[in-house]
Amino acid sequence: MVRHIPFNRLSLTGNEIKYIRDAVRLGQLASDGTYTGKCQEMICKLTTSPKALITHSCTAALEMAAVLCDLGPGDEVIMPSFTFVSTANAVVLRHATPIFVDIAPLTLNMDPTEVAKHVTPRTRAIFVVHYAGFPADMDALSEIAKAHDLMLVEDAAQALGATYKGRLAGSLGDMATLSFHETKNITSGEGGALTLNRENLFERAEIICEKGTDRSQFSSGQVDKYTWVDVGSSYSPGELIAAYLYAQLEAHDTILTRRQAIFDTYMQAFAPFEMQEKVTRTKVPPHSVGNGHMFYLRLPDLEARNQFIKEMGKRDINTPFHYVPLHSAPAGLRFGRTTGPLPVTDHVADTLVRLPMYFDLGSDIETVISAASDILQTL
Ligand SMILES: Cc1ncc(COP(=O)(O)O)c(C=O)c1O
Known part of the structure; x- marks a missing residue:
């Protein structure tokens, strides 16, 4: 019988249920309790932020x-078109305009030269x-920003x-x-x-997170009542989520090592196909060390990519593509702008496919590699 291999699968690392029980025992299920504090402390460690x-x-x-960027009508924000919708929606919700620029073919990250041209x-x-968990050229981008x-x-x-x-991702910009x-390394x-x-930015960020009130200053005894002082919303998760998250964060290093090993196995397995120019493997940008978040292949064209996905599907292996570029999506055309075509973005969106990647992939990786190799021989 063929075993279904999903693109992503949930993996518990040991303490998730224990900490959820503990959060219930502690009796505070709203935000900003014990586990929220523990998560925030751990994220500071894992990012050096x-x-x-x-x-x-996210x-x-x-x-x-x-x-926090104080965006408003008429303001422009430069971003890649090759990203998830949330990057752009955040800007559009402030009535500002996303300016979509192309990515660099060797990194699939935003090309700093393109960014500079669009300021x-x-x-x-x-x-x-x-x-894909590979930091962009932050020195060049910081220079432009400065x-x-x-x-x-x-x-x-x-x-x-x-x-x-x-330097760790999350500590490289003004904020991150x-x-x-569920699809991320830590979930x-x-x-x-x-x-x-x-x-x-610290104080205002807390206010925005607390529905626009100075409640966190009230909680720490800095003010004797809390009031509405700014715009904001309800952005914090409750303690049940934080308890689960803390267990995952504690296992960060184990998860990272395992995923990097899966990434390396894929890289090695598909090297011969890259030599034969049948595919290109995931790009590792200079100066970046990835976190094993994703492994992708790029096929020569849209037809070959779609055929690959179809053939993998026949073997019950899920290999999705992404993204539908934002600049040509209906909302992107309505709310965003480009100054011309974005050929790298369009080509990458047509040719990229992601292979299964999760903590418990185990020996199923051999099935994935074997199936993909068979299909690549025939394309
Ligand atoms: C680049 C990027 N930005 C933002 C998001 C949104 O993340 P979330 O689903 O946590 O809101 C994603 C999710 O896949 C993403 O890949």
Whole structure:
């Protein structure tokens, strides 16, 4: 019988249920309890960021980042088109305009030269995505941000544990957003975090997270009542989510090592096919060490990519593609802008396919490699 191999599978690391029981025992299920504190402390360690706030998703953290950038109508934010919708939605919700730029073919991250070309007097921020868990060229982007007084926000949804020149993702911009969605290395089903690397953002970030109130100052005894002081929303997860997340964060190093090993196995297995120019393997940008978040292959064209997915599907192996580029999506056309075609983005979106990647993949990786190799021989 053929065994179904999904793209992603949930893996418990040991303490998730124990900590959920403990959270119930502690008796506070709303946000900002014991496990929220533990998660935030751990995220600071794992990113070397001085401040972290957990959120109910990376989408929420991106919305907070957009508020902290003080975006408003007429403002422009430079970002890749090759990303998830949340990067752009956060900007559009502030009535600002995403300016979509192309990615570099050798990294699939935003090309700093393209970013520099798109800075205008209306540019307020750069939202950079560390695609596939490989940090972008942050030195070049920081230089552009500094030269034009722009906020630099890392969308590090996929990049917890990855490094750029030895520095951890999440600590490389003014602030960064993380995802703990089910498909990420560390998960709480839905979940996220905002890390802050500039002290002058800490207090306002807490207010935005607390529905626009100064409740966290009230909780720490700094004010004797809390009131509505700014815009904000309800961005914090409850303690049950935080308890589950803490167990996963504790296992971060084990998860990272296992996923990096899976990544290396895929890289080795498909090297001969790259030599024969049948595929290109996942790009490892210079100066970056990845976190084993994703392994992708690129086929020569759309037809070959779709055929590959179909053939893998026949063998009950799920290998999805992504992204539908934002610049040509209906909402992207309505809310965003480009200054011309984005050929690398379009080509990558047509040719990329992701292979199964999860903590408990185990010996199923051999089935995936064998099936993919058979199919590649025939394409
Ligand atoms: C680059 C990027 N940004 C943002 C998100 C949104 O994350 P979440 O599902 O935690 O809101 C994702 C999720 O896949 C992502 O890949």
